[in-house]
Amino acid sequence: MKLENLKPAKGATHRKKRVGRGEGSGKGGTATRGTKGAQARAGYEHKAGFEGGQMPIQRRVPKFGFKNRNRVEYKAVNVADLQRLSERLGVTSFDHDTLISAGMASKTELIKVLGNGELTAKLEVSANAFSKSAVAKIEAAGGKTTVI
Numbered sequence: 001m002k003l004e005n006l007k008p009a010k011g012a013t014h015r016k017k018r019v020g021r022g023e024g025s026g027k028g029g030t031a032t033r034g035t036k037g038a039q040a041r042a043g044y045e046h047k048a049g050f051e052g053g054q055m056p057i058q059r060r061v062p063k064f065g066f067k068n069r070n071r072v073e074y075k076a077v078n079v080a081d082l083q084r085l086s087e088r089l090g091v092t093s094f095d096h097d098t099l100i101s102a103g104m105a106s107k108t109e110l111i112k113v114l115g116n117g118e119l120t121a122k123l124e125v126s127a128n129a130f131s132k133s134a135v136a137k138i139e140a141a142g143g144k145t146t147v148i
Helices: 079-089 096-101 132-140
Strands: 074-078 110-114 124-127 144-147
Touching: 074 079, 079 110, 079 132, 096 124, 110 124, 110 132, 132 144
Parallel strands: 074 110, 124 144
Antiparallel strands: none
8 A cells, every 4th residue: 555545435525516517517507506686696795694584593592691891800729729839839928929930820810819728837928819718817827918
């Protein structure tokens, strides 16, 4: 077997339909476009979403819900994650850059510290937002929180 001998499996390919090449071809005359109307003419283009005059789906289906354009999205970091990081890296002060270098968030993300998990290390944490339980746990361990 050589590269030039390769060919598709039998029945895998179809011959191109050659329309508008005379009556003898069986595809002459209207060239499979039906009779009359805009779609039978050359240069016919319909709008995106046009369904032949039927009410289009984007108008049939009702709109619902609400997207608050002022919503602020935070990247959640738990106190358990901070505890784990402080043990692994030996760091007691966490700020935005420290969390980014540790892979907890990206440069563009805002960080919110949440109170999930246990905290024993005395940490100084600065972030964009804190939950009440996170502040309570950090201060109970003797640490300090700073909102950026």
